[in-house]
Amino acid sequence: MPGTTPSTPLVIAIDGPSGSGKSSVSKRVATRLGLAYLDTGAMYRAATWWCLERGVPLDDADAVAAEVAALPLVMGVDPQAPTVHVGGVDVAEAIRDTRISTAVSAVATNLAVRAELVRLQRAAIAAQGLPDSFSGGRGVLAEGRDITTVVAPDADARILLTASEDARLARRALDVHGTADAAAMLATRDQVLRRDADDSTVVQFHVAADGVVTVDSSDLDLEQTVQAVLDVVATVTGRAA
Template identity: 35%
Template sequence: MDGGNNGGRINVAIDGPAGAGKSTVARRVAEQLGYIYIDTGAMYRAVALAANRAGVLPSDADRLAELVKTVDITLEPGADGQIVRLGGENITTDIRSREVTLKVSEIASHEAVRLRLVEMQRKLAEAKGVVMDGRDIGTHVLPGAEVKVFLVASVQVRALRRYQELSEGELVPLEQLEQEIADRDRSDESREFSPLVRAKDAEVLDSTELTIDQVVAHILDLCRTKTAEAK
């Protein structure tokens, strides 16, 4: 790696299934390194919200392909994490609704949607110094990322984390969340275009019995090792 043009910065790819803690971990790693955090899941959620508002069904590949051509998604740092905008409107909270959560996997399975967002994501990472999380970052979006982590956790622990994040108006039984997460895993792993798989050179990190701080510390160690090697 040539550190001359990028100040020795590297790109970090964090993949894994729903609820494994990727976003929280990636955001903290980026903060510690002084890097840019890119939440690719939020970008797919933004498309799901745009489709919902436009009355486009998650199964309508043709209309989704048209929608994603003109969708204007921007990510910017905020005091409480990343701000997601759709056409300039702050949709950071809106994209976390259950309605979006239940539709995003099917919408993200369409090739036209993934091709458009992957193009956007790669542009964001060209200058290096990016921490990106998602389902296919290490395998498809940034296959050349210097550090790749595949973050996993048991279905039970991931469901419990989601349960604890729910607002008071969203009372969903824990068993239902476990089923939804298991279904989401199957959907992500079996989709035809760019499925959820571990990159061959990614380190598997099981967060079932680790704290967020422990996971972050481990990834920072990997980054320091890679940065030292690159000098």
């Protein structure tokens, strides 16, 4: 990892809508800064996978909350090789399946589930301030729906990564279908726009809260977006890659 361990851990929080590039950008930024990486969206997907595997009706809010309270989840925080294990099973690929993408909002809008996962996310962030953690005490970059406002409102750098609707649909289509033609964009419309609409009933991630810096990646490629985020981090924290 680059540099020496700073005297205090660095916490970066990146929020934003589906298809804005949060995961790709966050992993690269975390790598450049020598930080751990926490994908909080994957935690909601893992909870959804677990409930479906155990036959829990997702419209039974109490039953879902009870399952998530005992969720055997282990998140790997290496930004170059993040992992997700549930009950000892590697679910990193399974949770990206369309079956999960179309169902995850039912779990993510469950307030009891959100409370439990927020608790786990805060614990994971705090753990990266310890010298025996993955980051060696350097800190963590956490990304997800309510990171900047609910989970880590006191993060050293808080960024809302956004993009136009067309840009977000094209990116998700390319990621899922390998092409961004009209048919592929239509096929991913539900995953991007409907999920955003559902999730926005319980958390705000379209408009930056006070103290949160907006980075619009609509006209930027991946490396340009990474640099824009690194510039924000350097400006607000004084720490450069």
